[in-house]
Amino acid sequence: xxxxxxxxxxxxxxxxxxxxxxxxxxxxxxxxxxxxxxxxxxxxxxxxxxxxxxxxxxxxxxxxxxxxxxxxxxxxxxxxxxxxxxxxxxxxxxxxxxxxxxxxxxxxxxxxxxxxxxxxxxxxxxxxxxxxxxxxxxxxxxxxxxxxxxxxxxxxxxxxxxxxxxxxxxxxxxxxxxxxxxxxxxxxxxxxxxxxxxxxxxxxxxxxxxxxxxxxxxxxxxxxxxxxxxxxxxxxxxxxxxxxxxxxxxxxxxxxxxxxxxxxxxxxxxxxxxxxxxxxxxxxxxxxxxxxxxxxxxxxxxxxxxxxxxxxxxxxxxxxxxxxxxxxxxxxxxxxxxxxxxxxxxxxxxxxxxxxxxxxxxxxxxxxxxxxxxxxxxxxxxxxxxxxxxxxxxxxxxxxxxxxxxxxxxxxxxxxxxxxxxxxxxxxxxxxxxxxxxxxxxxxxxxxxxxxxxxxxxxxxxxxxxxxxxxxxxxxxxxxxxxxxxxxxxxxxxxxxxxxxxxxxxxxxxxxxxxxxxxxxxxxxxxxxxxxxxxxxxxxxxxxxxxxxxxxxxxxxxxxxxxxxxxxxxxxxxxxxxxx
Numbered sequence: 203x204x205x206x207x208x209x210x211x212x213x214x215x216x217x218x219x220x221x222x223x224x225x226x227x228x229x230x231x232x233x234x235x236x237x238x239x240x241x242x243x244x245x246x247x248x249x250x251x252x253x254x255x256x257x258x259x260x261x262x263x264x265x266x267x268x269x270x271x272x273x274x275x276x277x278x279x280x281x282x283x284x285x286x287x288x289x290x291x292x293x294x295x296x297x298x299x300x301x302x303x304x305x306x307x308x309x310x311x312x313x314x315x316x317x318x319x320x321x322x323x324x325x326x327x328x329x330x331x332x333x334x335x336x337x338x339x340x341x342x343x344x345x346x347x348x349x350x351x352x353x354x355x356x357x358x359x360x361x362x363x364x365x366x367x368x369x370x371x372x373x374x375x376x377x378x379x380x381x382x383x384x385x386x387x388x389x390x391x392x393x394x395x396x397x398x399x400x401x402x403x404x405x406x407x408x409x410x411x412x413x414x415x416x417x418x419x420x421x422x423x424x425x426x427x428x429x430x431x432x433x434x435x436x437x438x439x440x441x442x443x444x445x446x447x448x449x450x451x452x453x454x455x456x457x458x459x460x461x462x463x464x465x466x467x468x469x470x471x472x473x474x475x476x477x478x479x480x481x482x483x484x485x486x487x488x489x490x491x492x493x494x495x496x497x498x499x500x501x502x503x504x505x506x507x508x509x510x511x512x513x514x515x516x517x518x519x520x521x522x523x524x525x526x527x528x529x530x531x532x533x534x535x536x537x538x539x540x541x542x543x544x545x546x547x548x549x550x551x552x553x554x555x556x557x558x559x560x561x562x563x564x565x566x567x568x569x570x571x572x573x574x575x576x577x578x579x580x581x582x583x584x585x586x587x588x589x590x591x592x593x594x595x596x597x598x599x600x601x602x603x604x605x606x607x608x609x610x611x612x613x614x615x616x617x618x619x620x621x622x623x624x625x626x627x628x629x630x631x632x633x634x635x636x637x638x639x640x641x642x643x644x645x646x647x648x649x650x651x652x653x654x655x656x657x658x659x660x661x662x663x664x665x666x667x668x669x670x671x672x673x674x675x676x677x678x679x680x681x682x683x684x685x686x687x688x689x690x691x692x693x694x695x696x697x698x699x700x701x702x703x704x705x706x707x708x709x710x711x712x713x714x715x716x717x718x719x720x721x722x723x724x725x726x727x728x729x730x731x732x733x734x735x736x737x738x739x740x741x742x743x744x745x746x747x748x749x750x751x752x753x754x755x756x757x758x759x760x761x762x763x764x765x766x767x768x769x770x771x772x773x774x775x776x777x778x779x780x781x782x
Contacts, residue, residue, distance in 0.1 A: 204293050205292065205293060205294065205295060205296050205297070206292050206293040208296075208298070209292040209293075209295075209296075209297045209298075209301060210224070210225075210292060212297070212298065212301035212302060213292070213301055216301055216302075216308075217307075217308060220308055220310060223285060223310075223311065224285065224288070224289050224292070224310075227285050227286055227289050227311075228286060228289075229286060229287075229289040229290040229292075229293070230284075230286035230287055230289075230290060231287070231290055232260070232261070232284070232287040232290065232291070232341075233287075233345060234260075234341040234342070234345070235341075236260070236261040236263065236341075237260065237261075237264070237339065237340070237341050241264040241267065241268070241337055241338075241339060242264075242267070242268060242271070242337055248268065248271040248272045248276070249271070249272065249273050251272060251276050251335045252275060252276060252277065253276070253277050253279070253334045253335070254268065254272065254276055254277070254278050254279070254334075254335045254336075254337060255279045255281060255334055255335070255336050255337070255353075255357055256268065256278060256279070256280045256281070256337045256339065257281055257282075257336060257337070257338050257339060257342070257343050257350050257353060257354075258281075258282055258338065258339030258340070258341065258342025258343050258350075259280055259282035259284075259287075259288055259291070259308070259310065259339075259342065260282075260291075260339045260341060260342050261291060261294075261295065262291060262295050262297060262300060264337075264339055265278070265280060265300050265306070266299060266300065268337065269299065269300065269303060269306070274305065276305060277305050277307070278303075278305055278306045278307070279307050279309065280306060280307070280308050280309070280310075281309045281310075281312075281350075281353055282309075282310050282311070282342060283311065283342075283345070283346045283349045283350075284310075284311070284342070284345065284346075285310045285311030288310045288311070313605070314349060314352035314353045314355075314356050315352075315356050315602055315605065334357055334360060334361055336354065336357060338350075359595075359598065374457060375729040375730045375732070376730055376767075377457050377458075377482070378457055378482040378500075378502060378729065379482075379502070379504055379727075379729070379730060379768070379771070380767075380771055381457050381481070381482040381483065381484065381485060382481045382482050382500070382502060382504050382505055382508075383504070383771045383772060383774070383775040384485050384771070384774075384775065385481050385482070385483065385485055385488065386481070386508065386775055386778070386779065387778050387779060387782055388488045388492070388495065388497075389481045389497050389508075389512070389515070390512055390657060390658065390660060390779070390782065391493075391657055391782070392493070392495045392496060392497050392652075392655070393496055393497075393651060393652055393655035394496065394497055394498070394499070394513065394514060394515030394516045395478060395496045395497065395498045395499075395515060395516040395518065395531065395534075396499075396514055396515060396516025397496070397516070397651045397655070398496065398516075398531075398534075398535055398647075398648075398651060399516060399534045399535060399536075400534075400535065400536045401535060401536070401647055401651070402431055402532075402535040402536050402537050402644075402647070403535075403536035403537075403538070404536065404537075404538055405430065405431050405535075405536070405537050405538075405642055405644075406429075406430040406431070406537065406538070406539055406541060406637045406638050407430065407431040407433060407532035407535065407537030407539075407540050407541065408423070408426060408430050408431070408432050408433065408541045408543060408615075409433050409435070409525060409528045409529055409532060409540065409541065409542055409543070409545065410423070410432065410433065410434040410435065410438045410442065410449065410543055410544055411435050411437070411438055411525045411528075411542070411543070411544035411545045411546075411616075412435060412437035412438035412441065412544055412555050412556050412558075412559060413544045413545055413546030413547070413548075413550075413555070413556065413616065413618070413619055414546060414550060414551070414553035414554065414555060414556055414557075414618070415543075415544060415546050415550065415616045415617050415618035415619055416438060416441055416543060416544030416556040416558075416616075417441070417556050417557050417558075418617050418618065419543060419615070419617055419629070419630040419631075420441055420442065420445050420447070420543075420544075420556075420558075421445055422630045422631060422634060423442065423445070423447045423543075423630075424445070424446070424447055425634055425638070426634060426638050427447070427448070428641055428642060428644070429634075429638040429639060429640060429641060429642060430541070430637075430638045430642065431450055431451070431532070431535070431537060431642070431644050432447075432449040432450045432451065432644075433449070433450070433451045433453055433478070433528045433531065433532060434449035434451065434452050434453065435452075435453050435454070435524040435525055435528055436452055436453065436454035436456070436461060436465045436466055436487075436524060437461075437464075437465050437524065437555070437559065438544055438556060438558070439452055439465055439466065439469055440465060440468065440469050440558040440559055440560065441544075441556045441557070441558025441559070442558070443469045443470065443472070443558075444558050445558075448472035448474070448475055449472075449475060450475070450476065450644045450645065450648070451475070451476045451477070451478050451648075452466075452471075452475060452476070452477050452478070452491070453478045453479070453524055453527055453528040453531065454466065454477060454478075454479050454483055454487055454524065455479060455480045455482070455483055455498075455520070455524050455527050456483065456484065456524065457482045457483060457484055458484060459484055459486075461484065462484040462486055462487050464559070464560055464562075464563045465559070465563075466487050466490060467486070467490075468560060471490050471491060474494065474645055475491065475494065476491065476494045476495070476496065476648050477490075477491035477494060477495045477496070478496050478498070478528075478531060479495065479496075479497060479498070480497065480498050480499075480500045480527075481497055481498075481500055481502070481505050481515070482500060482502065493652070494648075494652065496648075496652075497515045498515055498516055498517070498518045498527075498531075499514060499515045499516050499517035499518065500517070500520075501517060501520070502729060503725055503726050503727070503728050503729060504726055507725075507726060508663065511658070511660065511662055511663035511666070512658045512660065512663065513658055516534070518530045518531060518534065519603070521595075521596055521599035521600070521603070522592065522595060522596050522599065523592075523596050525542075525545060525596070526596060526599055526600070526603075529600065529603065530603070533603070533607060533610065537610075538609075538610050538611060539610065539611035539612065539613050539633075539637055540610055540611070540612050540613070541612075541613040541615055541633055541637070542612075542613065542614045542615060542616055542622070542625065543615050543616055543617075543630055544556060544616060545614065545616045545619060545622070546616060546618055546619025546620065547589060547593045547596055547597050547619055547620040547622070548579065548581065548587040548588060548589040548593060548619050548620040549571060549576070549587070549588050549589065550581065550587055550618050550619055552568075552588075554567045554568050554571055555567060571590075574590050575590075575591070576588040576589060576590055577589060577590075577591065577594060579594065579597065579620050579621070580620070580621045581618070581619060581620055581621055582614065582616070582617075582618065582619065582620075582621050582627050587619065587620060589620055593620070597620055597622060600622050600624075601622060601623045601624055604622070604623075604624035604625065605624060611626065612624055612625040612626065613625060613626050613627075613628050613633050613637070614626070614627050614628070615628050615629060615630040615632075615633045617629055617630065657782075660779055660782070663779070664776050664779050664780065667772050667775070667776050668776070670722070670726070670768075670769075670772060671769045671772055671773060673722060673723075674723065674765040674768060674769055675765070675769065677717060677720060677723055677761065677762075677765050678762050678765045678766060680713055680716060680717055681717070681758040681759070681761050681762035681765070682758075682762065683713060684710060684713045684714070684717070684754065684755075684757070684758030685755060685758045685759055685762070687706055687709050687710050687713065688710060688751055688752075688754050688755035688758060689755070690706055691703060691706040691707065691710060691751045691754075692748070692751055692752075692755075694706055695747050695748060695751065710751075710754050713758075714754060714757065717757075717758075717761060723761075723765070727764055727768070730764055731760075731761070731764065734756075734757060734760050734761075737753065737756075738753055738757055741753035
């Protein structure tokens with residue numbers, strides 16, 4: 203029986219890009235016979251796996267086997283280099299079960315970096331799961347060993363990025379949510395960056411970062427004003443002001459008071475300069491630029507919900523630093539070329555920042571850098587330069603994003619620092635002479651869009667917030683009961699589990715499930731609660747009863763505290779919105 207048409211109809215619904223690639227491909231028989239027996243050892247508990255990467259599509263039987271043994275939470279990424287062989291299997295096997303599963307994603311015949319990073323980002327948006335299990339279908343992987351070696355490398359990178367994301371959420375998510383609610387009147391009163399997408403097509407955009415190499419060429423930016431879009435990250439603003447340069451835009455997204463205190467508060471903001479920011483930025487930064495502010499979307503679940511009432515602000519990609527945000531904005535605006543200066547992403551000559559940064563901050567950063575574990579990367583001159591794990595992930599982020607848009611010219615005019623593969627290395631003088639010669643009305647474009655913005659109707663949003671407060675107050679009551687039961691269970695635990703302890707285990711488990719099933723809470727609070735759920739999953743794999751009951755107690759306590767503090771912030775936000 204030929205299954206091709208039925209399989210292709212399902213593939214078209216699942217992945218139109220892969221469907222089109224398969225249509226353009228001639229089928230070719232697989233150069234190996236189907237592997238018999240189990241691919242995964244029966245001793246491996248697949249029910250506990252969150253991300254599973256299958257290297258090799260092969261004849262597909264092993265994928266069905268894995269689907270049956272994993273739970274709905276398991277994301278399965280199937281990677282294969284051979285799209286011709288994949289097309290031949292579409293005719294021979296009924297792939298309905300695989301193709302209909304929303305948790306199975308294919309990467310067939312793609313570049314290894316895209317196979318991993320793009321597909322994980324596509325499924326999770328923000329990956330915080332560092333545990334990736336790899337399953338090899340050896341008949342396939344032996345056909346192209348170099349390809350799958352690269353895939354393993356990128357999977358390892360994905361675990362590092364997820365670990366960093368998880369740590370970032372644990373540290374910053376509470377303050378992000380608090381700031382989103384506090385900044386909401388500004389967000390509602392300001393246009394979204396989405397309004398600027400595609401408004402600077404063919405305009406050169408210069409992303410000014412605060413690396414030490416900025417001191418080499420910052421003076422030349424005076425020639426660029428009015429001939430390019432100058433996007434200055436907040437850390438570099440002091441250097442530009444000291445040299446008499448007014449950027450068109452300051453990009454600031456950091457939620458901490460420190461960034462505001464070191465980089466924005468000490469300088470006098472040039473009249474007419476715009477702030478491009480996110481809704482979680484430190485609140486005191488906003489009055490410095492008001493009303494010249496554009497807000498981005500953030501990917502944060504609270505903002506995603508708020509945008510259903512006020513309209514989308516324009517999601518941007520955040521690669522971990524303010525420079526990555528500036529880069530993504532330039533690309534979305536349609537800018538070409540995209541030009542880096544001050545983008546050292548390393549410590550050339552053991553320097554950390556441009557001289558325009560406050561001496562106090564430079565000293566603090568240099569002391570901090572001394573205690574970091576650095577790695578060596580290639581610089582633009584072919585030498586080795588030290589960088590950190592964080593900056594290395596930013597380098598990789600830039601390189602990946604550059605690969606996605608080969609239609610844009612990328613210039614590294616930093617004149618120092620780490621090499622970013624995919625950029626053309628030029629001096630800033632060469633870049634200006636080649637690309638920045640035409641007059642451009644940047645401020646007129648920004649002013650026009652800002653002045654046309656209309657504040658949306660928000661009464662429904664305010665009313666829905668009241669519903670959340672009532673709902674989460676009930677969750678707090680459940681958490682209080684969970685804390686009480688957990689304390690009783692701690693006292694009841696003995697080497698021989700008695701009836702009283704068993705009853706308490708059941709009651710706690712029931713309460714735990716009731717709270718977990720509260721979709722509104724875990725949708726809106728997912729970033730704040732991600733690390734807690736990660737810890738709960740790890741604790742569930744421990745046999746020690748005392749540790750497990752403590753994990754339940756911590757769960758109820760942290761959920762209670764999250765709901766309580768959120769309700770306070772929501773009510774304060776409502777009062778501010780009612781005054782608008």
